[in-house]
Amino acid sequence: MPLVAAAVCPHPPLLVPEVAGAAAAELDDLRAACDSALTRLLAAQPDDLLLVGAGPETTAFSAADHGSLRPYGVDRAVRLWKTTCAGSERLPLSLTIGAWLVGRTGTELPRLARSVAADAPPSQCAALGADLVHRAERRTALLVLGDGSACRGEKSPGYADPRAEAYDDGVARALADADADALLGLDEVVSAQLKAAGRAPWQVLAGAVRAVGGDWRGELLHHTAPYGVAYLVACWEPA
Structure with a gap:
């Protein structure tokens, strides 16, 4: 079974x-939860790490590609993996932060990355x-990057939407229960209205786990909504 764990x-x-x-x-607590999730991911002893996050289009990246924190006020490149090869500044925000999180672990494991179009329908996400x-071909651990709704209050990026809290609670339950069907059932239109950047990547995870088969167990490590955006951290492992 090539998929050994997911975070x-x-x-x-x-x-x-x-x-x-x-x-x-x-965000110290959130940062610590992400670090714990990565520690659990590496404890599954994968041969490769595969990062999946939303982007403008569905595409693969080379190991030397990188993202930048320049748009956020810090002139710093964040490489996916290899630093001795020429790559391009191509990583979207989701994979840039994912690469930064992996870099904090100090692991030398090979890592690859795929973006999924933010507006990809659930069927395409599951197929991906x-x-x-x-x-x-080797033992692979999946790091899935995605935010919940961005409509949790009047000061949130998407302003207040009364549907947002229930939406995020539903995602939290699905992640805690390793419920692939629940994630695949997330409505793409409602998700877009709530500015939930994680919908498509979560459905890629669900499609991967469904394809592997067997029973999986989940654990929700973090669920908060500072700044009006829901942040969820979870681990999935074969039961």
């Missing part, structure tokens, strides 16, 4: 202390997840 983390730029500045301590699993 779900959010991707706010403020996770990076240099970006957050004086407010860095406000299944394809990633079927193509994997």
Whole structure:
């Protein structure tokens, strides 16, 4: 079975202390939860790490590609993996923060990355997840990057929406229960209205786990909504 574990983390730029500045301590608990999720992911002893996050289009990236924190006030490149090869500044925000989280672990494991179009329908997301699993030849751990709704209050990026809290609670239950069907049931239109950047990547995860088969167990490590955006951290492992 090539998929040995999965972790779900959010991707706010403020996770990076240099970006957050004086407010860095406000996300200490979230940062610690992400670190714990990565520790659990590596404990499954994968041969490869595969990062999946939303982007403008569905595409694969080379190991030397990188993202940048420049749009968020810090002139710093974040490489996916290899630093000795020429790559391009191509990573979307989700994978840039994912690469930063992996970099904090100090692991030398090979890592690959795929973006999924933010507006990809659930069927395409599930098919991508299944394809990633079927193509994997070595033990692979999946790091899935995605935020919940961005409509949790009048000061949130998407302003207040009364549906947002129930939506995020439903996602939290699905992640806690490793419920692939519940994730695949997330409505793409409602998710877009609530500005939930994680919908498509979560459905890639669900498609991958469904393709692998067997029983999986989940654990929700974190669920908060500072700044009006829901941040969820979870781990999935074969039962």
